[in-house]
Structures are given as C-alpha cells and as structure tokens.
Amino acid sequence: MGWFNSVKNPKLKNVKRQGSSTPVGIWKKCNGCSEILQTDKLEQNANVCPFCDHHYRMTAESRIDLIMDEGSFEEFGQDLETQNPLEFSDKVSYDSRLTKAYNNTSKKDGTVCGVGQINGRETVIACMDFRFMGGSMGVVTGEKIALAMDEGLKRKAPVIVVSCSGGARLFIIRDYKKENGYYALD
C-alpha cells in the first residue's frame, strides 16, 4: 500500500460528482470502499483495490499481461468467428448481439488463446473475456480451448485456462428438439 499513500491526494477522498459516482480523468472511486484510486496505479496492482482488496474485472489482455513474461505471448486462433446458422433472434437478433460484442472488444470471440512463457517456461493459455457476451461459451470458445489443449500436447507444455464466464450460450429449439433431441446453438 506504500506506493498508494505516496500519490493519494487526501482532498479527493469521498469526492462526489453530480450525476456520476466516478470522478473523470485518471481517478476512480472504489466500488468496494469509496476511496479514490489512481487508475494507472490500480492497474499496476492487478486491478485490486489496495485499501479493501476489491477485485475489479480484468480483460483477457490484462490477465495475459499479468501472467505471461513480457513480450512472449503469441496469439493463435484469432480468426475463428461465431456463426448464426439458425438465424436465432430473441428480443435482439443474435447477429446484433455479436456485432455489439465485436465493437466492445475488437475481438471475434470472447476467448484469447496463445503461447508464451512464464518465468521462461513455455506455456499455452486460453483466457476468457467477460466483456464479450459475459464470457459465455459458444462453439468458437470450445474450439479455441480444444486448440489450446492440442497445442499443449504438441509442445508438451502446460495449458492454463482462465475461466471467466457466465456459462454457455445454449439455446433449445423446440421443434428441433422433438425430432433430434437437444440442439445447441453457439
């Protein structure tokens, strides 16, 4: 906590802005203890509040940066893309949900796979990102995790899966179910 005490401006403690609970700029108010945090220092502390240990959500990239040796990570499978073969739609079409997820994350899927090193040891990693449809598992995520396992076997390297998911994207199509049993749509 020492680093934080040296940079914290005590006047900013419990600052409240009209219409917003978070000050603009490089400061943010902790959701756990309401202390004012410097965002770059918070990132350096692995997105954990130094006052109350509140854990903030991390992107797949920030987890990989945290875990893997600097500059060693090489992504694979990034071109795999979810399809919508049943043209599924509920309140919002599945294609629209996917487009929103693409725009939020600049990714084609919520799982990032690759190989790199941890303290010099070659390691394969598959890391989910909650920003992409709640980190839910569709066929591309399943495929990517299978790819990571295959890559680990091929390289005889350990495989780490960082599971950060709300579950599976699973829809049951009633008519299809009658004829064919359950049908899982990505």
Ligand SMILES: [Zn+2]
């Ligand atoms: Zn806190």
